[in-house]
Amino acid sequence: MCILGVAAPAASAVIRVEPDDFGTFTPLTNAVPGVTLSIDSRPELSIISYDMFGVPSTGTRLFGIIGLGGEQAEFYLNTEFRADFNKLADSVSIDFIGANPVFSTFGKLLAFNSNGNLLDSFFTDPLARGQIQSxxxxxxxxxxxxxxxxxxxxxxxxxxxxNLVANVASVPESSSTLGILSISTLGAGLALKRKLKQKLSEIF
Incomplete structure (x- = not known):
């Protein structure tokens, strides 16, 4: 008996971490299901919702850093923002905002696969203080x-x-799963019908 299978397309879900959704100084490490925020290679530091300095792109709060030395709003090469997803994503965005009144900011966003291989990169234009680029x-x-x-x-x-936003893989659509079950059930039913017909022909 041959049972047919249908590959169900993966559905997707949007994960958004918006500091304005949390009170000031709220730890954001695991604040939103499906994503873990950290400072890359700096376990003594963590990410919080912050509103004392800096220029948010939305609302009144942005991502901040907290550690034994206090808090800050700006991210540098030695304090890189990192987001790990529980399920793989196909697109991720974050807002970069110029932070200095004198010097331009040059930001970068790098995407990696599970093996640590670089998949894609984005580099901002020169950003003056308060200028925003997603x-x-x-x-x-x-x-x-x-x-x-x-x-x-x-x-x-x-x-x-x-304002971090990611589109991640989700479970297959329930209708697709039901479709697979229906095809399997149909195949089993046809096989049973053939056996019954053969048995009747032997009796009569």
């Missing part, structure tokens, strides 16, 4: 395991960050 990285299919956002080499200013 960085977007994508992959063919759902391959992005994590992203890192910071400034580029040689940038004389840190960057403010706000």
């Amino acid at each position: 960085g977007v990285v994508t992959s063919t299919g759902f391959q992005i395991a994590y992203v890192v956002a910071s400034i580029t080499e040689g940038s004389q200013s840190g960057t403010d960050l706000d």
Whole structure:
């Protein structure tokens, strides 16, 4: 008996981490299901919702950093924003905001797969203080395991960050699952009908 199978397309879900959804100084490490926020290679530091300095792209709060030395709003090469996703993503965006009144900010967003291989990169234009540019990285299919956002080499200013959005893989649509079950059930029913017909022909 041959049972037919149908590959169900993966559905997707949007994960958004918006600091304005949380009170000031709220730890954002695991504040939103499906994503873990951290400072890359700096376990003594963590990400919070912050509103004391910096220029948010939305609302009144942005991503901040907290540690034993206090808090800050700007992200540098030694304090890179990292987001790890529980399920692979095919697109991720974050807002870069110029943070210095004198020097331009040059931001970058890098996307990596589960093996740590670079999939895509985005580099901002020069951003004066308060100027905003959304960085977007994508992959063919759902391959992005994590992203890192910071400034580029040689940038004389840190960057403010706000409003992380990711499109991640979800469970298959229930209708697709039911379709697979229906096809399997149909195949089993046809086989049973053939056996019954053969048995009747032997009796009569």
